[in-house]
Amino acid sequence: MDDSGLDIYWNDYLVKTLPDLIGRKVSISEIEEANRRSIESYAPSLYSATIWHFVQPDVEKFKKLRGAFDDLNTSQFYEFREEAGEVCRQLSEKYSLAIAANQPASTADYLEEKGILKYFDFKEMSGSIAYSKPDYRFFLYIAHRLDASPENCVMVGDRQDNDIVPAKKLGMKTVRVMVGSHKEQKVRMPSELPDKTISSISELSDAINDLQS
Numbered sequence: 105m106d107d108s109g110l111d112i113y114w115n116d117y118l119v120k121t122l123p124d125l126i127g128r129k130v131s132i133s134e135i136e137e138a139n140r141r142s143i144e145s146y147a148p149s150l151y152s153a154t155i156w157h158f159v160q161p162d163v164e165k166f167k168k169l170r171g172a173f174d175d176l177n178t179s180q181f182y183e184f185r186e187e188a189g190e191v192c193r194q195l196s197e198k199y200s201l202a203i204a205a206n207q208p209a210s211t212a213d214y215l216e217e218k219g220i221l222k223y224f225d226f227k228e229m230s231g232s233i234a235y236s237k238p239d240y241r242f243f244l245y246i247a248h249r250l251d252a253s254p255e256n257c258v259m260v261g262d263r264q265d266n267d268i269v270p271a272k273k274l275g276m277k278t279v280r281v282m283v284g285s286h287k288e289q290k291v292r293m294p295s296e297l298p299d300k301t302i303s304s305i306s307e308l309s310d311a312i313n314d315l316q317s
Contacts, residue, residue: 105188105214109180111285113137114151114173121172122158125165130158143289144267148238148283178207189305192223194309197234202226202246204259206236206266226250237266243274258312266291268298277315281305 115135120226127143138154147153150175152166159165195201201224205211209232226249230236235245247254253287254274261267263280263286268278272295280298291297300311 106183106185106284107285108179109183109200111139113181114176118154118158120168121169125162125169126158129183140287140288143286146289148236148266178190179211179293182214184218185239185305187304189218189220191305192220195257195312196223199312200225200250200306202250202263203229204237204243204267207231218239222233227235235264238270240270240274243271243276258315260312262286264291264298269296272296272298275293278317279308279311281308 115132118135119130119132134156137159139150141148142153142157142159145153149300152170155169155173156166159169174194192201203224203279205213205225207229209229211229211231212221215227221227222293226246230242233242233245237243243254243257243259247257250257254271254276257271258277258279260275260281261271262281262284265286268280271278274281277300278298279300282301282303299315302308302311
């Protein structure tokens with residue numbers, strides 16, 4: 105999914121809402137700079153880190169804004185990557201597929217509507233299990249449900265911090281897709297380099313097949 109529409113909406117929401125909470129106007133450029141710093145710092149949640157940047161040390165104001173985000177029907181802002189359906193169909197013929205996403209449980213309904221959920225053997229989101237990325241237990245839980253060892257798994261993600269780094273620590277192969285708000289996130293050291301880097305989901309089948317050869 106392309107969720108850039110969610111970022112646009114939320115940034116605008118913060119510009120409109122923050123003045124009443126912190127007593128001054130906030131520009132889009134300030135929000136974008138806070139987002140950039142959150143990404144650079146490997147904050148597990150971009151949204152939480154940016155909210156806290158503006159309202160700290162007031163925990164109640166943080167809870168109010170974070171609650172407003174959590175109440176959003178985020179799927180209304182998604183744009184489906186049409187090539188994903190065919191890619192998942194191809195991969196499902198050779199491999200067991202699992203969703204490994206920090207998303208509310210309702211995102212499964214969106215994927216079902218798009219006709220893509222049927223290709224996955226593990227269909228749950230972080231919102232319906234006890235863990236979320238980058239917690240190692242999140243990855244181990246999914247591998248266990250697939251009856252697979254981490255060494256036999258490939259993690260595909262667009263975030264260096266939440267996707268690539270923890271997966272590599274567990275011995276998984278990794279593919280980073282350079283899309284979305286985290287595409288400029290830097291690799292901190294050679295040991296955290298993804299095994300494959302692609303610019304589009306349409307390149308995924310070839311990347312995974314290369315890793316298996």
